[in-house]
Each structure stands twice: as C-alpha cells, then as structure tokens.
Amino acid sequence: MTDIDEALKTRATQWFAKLRDEICAAFEACEDDVAAAGNPGGLEAGRFERTEWSRPAGEGAGSQGGGGVMSVLRGRVFEKAGVNISIVHGEFSEQFRAQIPGAAEDPRFWAAGVSLVAHPRSPRVPIAHMNTRMIVTTKGWFGGGGDLTPVFPDDADTADFHAAFRSACDTYDADYYPKYKKWCDEYFFLPHRDEPRGVGGIFYDNLDSGDWETDFAFTQDVGKAFRDIYPAIVRRHMDDGWSAEDTEKQLIKRGRYVEFNLIHDRGTKFGLMTGGNTEAILMSMPPLAAWP
Numbered sequence: 001m002t003d004i005d006e007a008l009k010t011r012a013t014q015w016f017a018k019l020r021d022e023i024c025a026a027f028e029a030c031e032d033d034v035a036a037a038g039n040p041g042g043l044e045a046g047r048f049e050r051t052e053w054s055r056p057a058g059e060g061a062g063s064q065g066g067g068g069v070m071s072v073l074r075g076r077v078f079e080k081a082g083v084n085i086s087i088v089h090g091e092f093s094e095q096f097r098a099q100i101p102g103a104a105e106d107p108r109f110w111a112a113g114v115s116l117v118a119h120p121r122s123p124r125v126p127i128a129h130m131n132t133r134m135i136v137t138t139k140g141w142f143g144g145g146g147d148l149t150p151v152f153p154d155d156a157d158t159a160d161f162h163a164a165f166r167s168a169c170d171t172y173d174a175d176y177y178p179k180y181k182k183w184c185d186e187y188f189f190l191p192h193r194d195e196p197r198g199v200g201g202i203f204y205d206n207l208d209s210g211d212w213e214t215d216f217a218f219t220q221d222v223g224k225a226f227r228d229i230y231p232a233i234v235r236r237h238m239d240d241g242w243s244a245e246d247t248e249k250q251l252i253k254r255g256r257y258v259e260f261n262l263i264h265d266r267g268t269k270f271g272l273m274t275g276g277n278t279e280a281i282l283m284s285m286p287p288l289a290a291w292p
Helices: 006-033 155-170 176-187 212-237 244-263 266-273 278-284
Strands: 049-055 064-073 078-091 108-120 127-136 140-149 200-207
Touching (some): 006 108, 006 212, 078 278, 108 278, 140 176, 140 212, 155 176, 176 200, 200 212, 266 278
Antiparallel strands (some): 049 064, 078 108, 108 127, 127 140
C-alpha cells in the first residue's frame, strides 16, 4: 500500500465527520422550520439517530477491518435521510482487485468517506445524493460528487444546483466542471430504461493531481457546495402542499432510484464486495417505492 502519511488520513476523516455534522444540522433546521402545509400529518420534527458499526480485522485475502457510523433521520420534511461515515481497511478479494486502481499490485486498501441520500416526504422537494471519499491502495486518490433527482424538475433549482458545483470546480480548474458534469450525466443513467436518473450534478473519481493538499481542498469544497445549496432548495419547496397523484409519481421515481442503486451503482458494489455494513450500504433505499 502506498505510503500516505497517517496524518493526512486523519485530516480527511475528520473533515468527513465535520461535513456530516454540518449537513445533519442543516437538515434538522429544515425539520424545525417547515410550515403546516408541508407537514399535513402533523408529524414532529425529526432528529438524526446515530448507530456505530464495526467489523473485526482479519488476515489474508479478503480480510477487513474498521467501521463507521450511520446517521438516519425520519421526520416530517425528510421521510428518510441518511448521512453515513465509514473508515475501512483490509485486503480486496481476488475477484475485485483488478477493478480497483493499484490493487492488482498489492490487495491492501484503506478507504474513508461520507455518503448521503435524502428522500423527502414531499414530492415537491427533490431527492438528493452526495458523497466524497479518499481511497488508498498502492495509489491514493479522492472521489465523489452530488446529484439531484426531482420528481417535478424545476429550472431554477437545477440551475442553482449546477452553479454551486461549477463555482467549486472553477476555483481549481476550468476543465473540471464540464468534465465532471459529463461524467455524472453518463454515470447516473439507467441504460435499461434509456433515461437519466435525475438532472445531474458532478461526479469524479481517481483524482490524484500529484498535489494532495489541492485535491483535498477541492473535495472539501464539493462537500461545502452541496451543504449550502441543497438545504436552500429544500426550503424553497418544503412548505408547498401536494396531492395523492403527486405521491404516486414520487413513488415511481423512487423505484427508478432503487433500480439504479441495485443494478449499476459502483459504490453499492464496492461496499458489498468489501464486507461493509449492509444496512449502511443500503441506506440509500427509499422507505417506500412503486413500479407502474
């Protein structure tokens, strides 16, 4: 495994936890502030509940160690929102080594990150996903991104969501945003239905410019961009009422979300194939979904 200073790993994991705390606070503030029209059931404001998980360290091929913390909210704005932290290490199994940069030479790995999925109760509030991560094998890199999946697309929401990520990208490289937007559009696509999952965002992986500090700063700014823009979009729509027909459309859109995450998502496959916590990995699943 590459010789990346333990202090750098610590800084990355501390940032992921800090970002988790800030996003959780923003979501809970939305729970506190929603008006009656956005809470027709008269539900109480939700709060994140944290559950730690761990896996015992082993030896040899496929061995694992580390753990994480699940933070899950079930409330009146967010029917289900999860913001998870993981810090794991071990060895990749033989069947998985060829798929990960640097793992064929040495199967040992270390990975840490924060992963978020929000399934709002209101069909008028868009579903959202975000994650950022640091992975170390014989190579080391960052990855992540965020995307928006509205049931009812809103041009202003889409424009502002993309503008937030463009601003984060342009600070570092003018090529980042168009490249990472295209990567997102191509990645979050359901080929079996020939349709995008949502209205996009950015997606990046294997980011290793040779300057760890700059790559880490960029990864932090991606997280900050999501932290700031998504709760603002939630607040635009969380007080709106909705109909039973709206809910039916929401459940079908959630079904598409399930299809992508179980069939195509690399993060889901990575977690399951490296012995991660199943409940944490499948946290992205909505509480209810439907198929026509």
